[in-house]
Amino acid sequence: xxxxxxxxxxxxxxxxxxxxxxxxxxxxxxxxxxxxxxxxxxxxxxxxxxxxxxxxxxxxxxxxxxxxxxxxxxxxxxxxxxxxxxxxxxxxxxxxxxxxxxxxxxxxxxxxxxxxxxxxxxxxxxxxxxxxxxxxxxxxxxxxxxxxxxxxxxxxxxxxxxxxxxxxxxxxxxxxxxxxxxxxxxxxxxxxxxxxxxxxxxxxxxxxxxxxxxxxxxxxxxxxxxxxxxxxxxxxxxxxxxxxxxxxxxxxxxxxxxxxxxxxxxxxxxxxxxxxxxxxxxxxxxxxxxxxxxxxxxxxxxxxxxxxxxxxxxxxxxxxxxxxxxxxxxxxxxxxxxxxxxxxxxxxxxxxxxxxxxxxxxxxxxxxxxxxxxxxxxxxxxxxxxxxxxxxxxxxxxxxxxxxxxxxxxxxxxxxxxxxxxxxxxxxxxxxxxxxxxxxxxxxxxxxxxxxxxxxxxxxxxxxxxxxxxxxxxxxxxxxxxxxxxxxxxxxxxxxxxxxxxxxxxxxxxxxxxxxxxxxxxxxxxxxxxxxxxxxxxxxxxxxxxxxxxxxxxxxxxxxxxxxxxxxxxxxxxxxxxxxxxxxxxxxxxxxxxxxxxxxxxxxxxxxxxxxxxxxxxxxxxxxx
Numbered sequence: 152x153x154x155x156x157x158x159x160x161x162x163x164x165x166x167x168x169x170x171x172x173x174x175x176x177x178x179x180x181x182x183x184x185x186x187x188x189x190x191x192x193x194x195x196x197x198x199x200x201x202x203x204x205x206x207x208x209x210x211x212x213x214x215x216x217x218x219x220x221x222x223x224x225x226x227x228x229x230x231x232x233x234x235x236x237x238x239x240x241x242x243x244x245x246x247x248x249x250x251x252x253x254x255x256x257x258x259x260x261x262x263x264x265x266x267x268x269x270x271x272x273x274x275x276x277x278x279x280x281x282x283x284x285x286x287x288x289x290x291x292x293x294x295x296x297x298x299x300x301x302x303x304x305x306x307x308x309x310x311x312x313x314x315x316x317x318x319x320x321x322x323x324x325x326x327x328x329x330x331x332x333x334x335x336x337x338x339x340x341x342x343x344x345x346x347x348x349x350x351x352x353x354x355x356x357x358x359x360x361x362x363x364x365x366x367x368x369x370x371x372x373x374x375x376x377x378x379x380x381x382x383x384x385x386x387x388x389x390x391x392x393x394x395x396x397x398x399x400x401x402x403x404x405x406x407x408x409x410x411x412x413x414x415x416x417x418x419x420x421x422x423x424x425x426x427x428x429x430x431x432x433x434x435x436x437x438x439x440x441x442x443x444x445x446x447x448x449x450x451x452x453x454x455x456x457x458x459x460x461x462x463x464x465x466x467x468x469x470x471x472x473x474x475x476x477x478x479x480x481x482x483x484x485x486x487x488x489x490x491x492x493x494x495x496x497x498x499x500x501x502x503x504x505x506x507x508x509x510x511x512x513x514x515x516x517x518x519x520x521x522x523x524x525x526x527x528x529x530x531x532x533x534x535x536x537x538x539x540x541x542x543x544x545x546x547x548x549x550x551x552x553x554x555x556x557x558x559x560x561x562x563x564x565x566x567x568x569x570x571x572x573x574x575x576x577x578x579x580x581x582x583x584x585x586x587x588x589x590x591x592x593x594x595x596x597x598x599x600x601x602x603x604x605x606x607x608x609x610x611x612x613x614x615x616x617x618x619x620x621x622x623x624x625x626x627x628x629x630x631x632x633x634x635x636x637x638x639x640x641x642x643x644x645x646x647x648x649x650x651x652x653x654x655x656x657x658x659x660x661x662x663x664x665x666x667x668x669x670x671x672x673x674x675x676x677x678x679x680x681x682x683x684x685x686x687x688x689x690x691x692x693x694x695x696x697x698x699x700x701x702x703x704x705x706x707x708x709x710x711x712x713x714x715x716x717x718x719x720x721x722x723x724x725x726x727x728x729x730x731x732x733x734x735x736x737x738x739x740x741x742x743x744x745x746x747x748x749x750x751x752x753x754x755x756x757x758x759x760x761x762x763x764x765x766x767x768x769x770x771x772x773x774x775x776x
Contacts, residue, residue, distance in 0.1 A: 211305040214294070215244040217264055228305060231287070233280040244303055248289045249275045263291050263301055274308070286312040325409045327380045328387035336408035336416055340468045343420045349463040358422035358460040360405075360432050361475035362390075364439075365453045365487045367413035374448060381445045382452070383413065389438040390415055397431050405431065416475075419460075425492060428460045432490035453488035455479060460493075477501065503549065507557055510546075511566045515573060519545050522577050523753035526762065527598065527724060530738040530745050535762055537596040537630065539746065540578035541753045542570070554600075562602050571605045572614055579622040579629060581756050586628070589763050598630035598660060603645060612651045619655075626656030630681065635661050646677075653678030660724070665712065675719055682716045684709065686727025689747075692736045710740040717741065 202223075205212060211228035213221050221242050229236035232247060245251045250260045250273075262268035271291040278284050288306045323335035331339070342348060349355045364386065371379040390407045394417060398404025406418040417431060436454060443450045457478030459471060474493050482491040514520065524538035544552040561567035582597040605611050619626055631652065653659055660681035665688055691705030709725075716723045725737050728747035737745060751762070 211307075213239065213244060213247070213303045214300055215264075215291075215303055216300040219244055219260075219264060221247070222300065231285065231305060231307060232277060248287065248303065248305060249277060250289070260291060263293065266293065269293070285309050328384050328409045330387050330391070330415075331406060331408040333408070333410045336406065336410060336418065337468055339406055340418060340471070343418070344463055344466055344468060344471075346464070349421070353421035354423055355463055356422045356424070356460065357463045357466065357471070358419035358425075358428040358431075359458070359471060359475050360417040360419075360428060360435060360490070361457040361459070361472075361479045362415040362417070362435060362454050363456075363479055363483070364413035365455055365483075367452075370450065378445055378448055382443060382450060383409070385443050385445065386415070386439065386452070390417065390435060393417075393431070393434045393438050397434065422460055425458070425460045428458050429490070429492070432456045432458050436488070436490060455482035455487050456490035457482055458490050458492045474498065504560065507546070507549070507552075508560045508564060511557065511561055511564065512569070514544065514546070515566065515569050519547070520570065520573065521545060522574060522581070523755060524581075524597075524759050525746060525753040526751045526759070527744050527746050528750045530725075530734065530742050535595060536744060537598060538582075538759055539598040539632070540574060540581075540600075542574050558602070562604050565604065565608060567602045567604055568609045571600075571602060572609070575599050575601075575614065576618050576622070579618050579624045582628055583622045583624045584756075585760060585763060586624075588760060592763060594625075594628055595763070596628040596630055596658070597624075598632055598658075600632045600662065603633065606645045606648045611648050612655075615652060615657060616655065627658065630658035630660050632660045632662040632683065635664050650678045653680070663726075665708075679721060681722050681724060682712070683724045683726055683746075684712065684742075686747075688712075689725050689727045689733055689737070692733040706736070706740070709737075709742075713741050 205214075205223065206225050208225055209227055211225065211231045213224040213228055216222050221239050221244050224236060224239035226236050228247075229239060234247075239247070245257070245260060251257045252275075256271070256273050259268060259271045259273075263271050269292070271289075273289050274286065275289055276284055276286050285307060286309045288308050290304045290306075291301050292304075294300050294302055323332060323338075324330065325332045343357055349357075367379070367382070370382060387407070387409065394405040394407045403420070406416075406420075408416045408418070410416050417435065419428060419431065422428060435456060439452055439454050443452060457475045457480070459474045459478060461471075477498055478491050478493045481494075481497070482489050485491060521543050522540045523543055524540055526535050527537040527539060528534065529536050542554055542558075544557055546552055558567070561570050578597045578599045582595070586594040601611065615629070615631075618624075619629065633649075649659055658680045659678055660683055661679055662683050663685040664682045665685045688705060688709050691709075713723045722743040723741075724744040724746055725733075725742045726746050728734055728737065728745040728749045730749060734745055734749055
């Protein structure tokens with residue numbers, strides 16, 4: 152009977168030449184001399200009780216000498232391996248139970264034969280002469296202390312192995328779709344990413360399509376879980392068919408697995424590149440587009456797929472799944488019913504965003520934020536009338552960050568409240584300091600940006616009142632800027648807060664006016680004193696060459712907004728003023744204040760102190776007073 156081991160391990164080199172060397176010693180160990188007659192007989196010719204038990208035992212056994220040759224074997228062993236019992240003595244025991252097929256087992260077996268190891272137990276798959284295979288557990292142990300050789304006992308564990316295989320199949324497969332489940336998927340994925348798996352053969356690449364059904368929850372909620380399970384099973388059938396077709400001309404089909412809920416995965420080992428994965432994703436989407444007929448229910452379905460394809464070397468299962476999950480999210484966010492390929496640059500941006508989000512609050516406590524100030528200049532006289540406070544984050548890893556990198560994150564996680572409170576206090580304290588340092592000059596006001604969440608999540612009115620009282624800054628020297636969409640949509644508490652602040656004497660400005668709701672009828676009922684025109688309007692005035700002319704429509708719109716604001720008693724500030732031509736035209740149509748690089752970039756508080764000594768900016772070149 153031949154045997155095969157559980158894994159593809161190299162066979163050991165059998166040393167069968169040592170038999171003749173100890174044959175005489177082995178034979179004499181069984182000879183017995185009669186003291187009366189002087190005759191010598193073989194002790195093996197007189198069966199003992201132990202030999203009868205050995206022969207009758209149901210457990211297959213064999214006695215093996217120190218050279219590895221069978222000296223005796225019972226009928227149970229002969230039956231198990233399909234051999235003639237009479238022909239077993241003298242045969243090499245390792246051949247009978249496949250002990251030489253891997254080096255480790257062969258070495259351990261030799262150590263037991265030599266008395267250097269107490270016991271060996273291993274599992275082997277033996278092939279019976281009639282063609283079927285038998286799984287056995289082989290135990291090798293020394294005989295009695297003074298008796299040379301070992302006893303090999305063999306247990307048939309085929310039924311146990313079959314049961315284990317069935318249990319493993321149940322454990323590793325999804326009961327609804329009968330596809331490999333998450334556990335088996337990760338087992339296959341981890342194996343595919345092992346170096347010996349891709350270094351010996353194949354492309355050395357791996358690909359994954361991570362699929363999520365769009366709107367599946369609605370099916371469960373409206374039609375019930377029974378219909379939902381049928382739908383999942385039908386989806387599994389279609390994806391399996393897609394995988395089989397994709398693998399028809401290749402070494403193997405992609406592994407289709409259900410990872411849980413309505414999430415599926417198609418794993419491509421030895422992928423040939425992103426084109427192969429893109430074709431697979433397209434085929435999967437096309438297969439799911441056809442309506443499903445389920446017990447009288449006709450359902451239409453779509454899916455979103457995240458596609459990742461890369462070198463297997465250096466890739467981990469966790470890293471691959473994170474990339475796939477991120478890409479699936481992109482596919483959902485981009486409109487669903489589509490596949491999206493992983494983009495390292497886009498992912499790096501998200502990673503950075505997450506890193507910033509997780510360190511925002513500690514950064515406020517560590518004092519990593521500073522304020523810079525951009526001058527607000529009177530269009531008529533060119534004099535400095537105020538400044539806008541702009542927050543900067545001196546990040547220890549990413550350098551100095553402007554508000555567009557972190558304000559949105561701060562609004563999302565609520566850290567905008569402590570950050571906004573810090574900016575308000577710092578700006579007001581600095582404005583008061585300028586006032587005290589330049590007593591002979593009219594004081595300038597400071598404009599601070601406020602997010603709507605600051606109104607909802609804190610008592611902004613109380614914060615402002617407390618700050619003004621603490622710093623000694625007059626209310627009219629503080630301007631609070633809110634975006635147009637936030638102010639125009641204000642009602643209830645936000646509107647009450649704005650009214651209270653206005654009653655206190657604080658200026659309220661609408662930032663980026665012209666890009667949001669533009670509800671002009673509502674504008675007259677808001678406690679607003681300043682409109683800040685969005686820079687997109689001002690850019691229409693950008694011309695320096697005598698042959699260039701501004702867009703007439705832009706001029707008409709801006710002039711109309713300025714006239715309307717003035718009729719409502721509001722002043723107008725133009726953002727993004729970069730050229731003298733822009734400033735001249737804005738001044739001509741009545742704009743009150745300008746802000747932009749023509750006058751100055753955002754600068755430190757010390758630089759503003761220097762500018763207060765000059766005050767005049769009339770059509771100054773960018774970045775200079």
